[in-house]
Amino acid sequence: MVNIEFNNENIEKCRCPCCSVQAVSKCAYEKLDKLQKMSGNPGPDDVPGMYCVSGKTECDDFNPEGECQCPKCEVWKEYNLGEGEPAGYFCQNGKAK
Numbered sequence: 395m396v397n398i399e400f401n402n403e404n405i406e407k408c409r410c411p412c413c414s415v416q417a418v419s420k421c422a423y424e425k426l427d428k429l430q431k432m433s434g435n436p437g438p439d440d441v442p443g444m445y446c447v448s449g450k451t452e453c454d455d456f457n458p459e460g461e462c463q464c465p466k467c468e469v470w471k472e473y474n475l476g477e478g479e480p481a482g483y484f485c486q487n488g489k490a491k
């Protein structure tokens with residue numbers, strides 16, 4: 395079981411906001427917009443990213459044909475997520491185990 399911290403430091407490292415899989419998503423865009431205006435600490439439901447921790451997205455307008463950016467992420471490297479399951483695309487396949 396991977397225990398990745400859901401904190402602001404990791405949220406900033408997360409590459410999901412610049413991933414083509416969710417670039418087409420109005421739902422993710424709206425979350426990002428809300429997050430940028432938010433004060434205080436966001437929770438997993440507020441962040442359009444960190445799917446390795448929060449699991450599958452509740453948005454239904456992602457494009458899974460795009461290229462997952464997780465292998466380029468510092469969180470992926472730090473927690474050796476390449477050796478675990480699922481192999482990226484956490485927004486589609488669920489949280490890292």
Ligand code: SF4
Nearest residue numbers: 410413462463484485
């Ligand atoms: S989990 Fe991977 S595929 Fe999904 S939005 Fe993040 S970088 Fe893109």
Ligand code: SF4
Nearest residue numbers: 408409445446464467
């Ligand atoms: S591994 Fe993927 S889902 Fe997890 S923080 Fe990095 S880009 Fe985001």
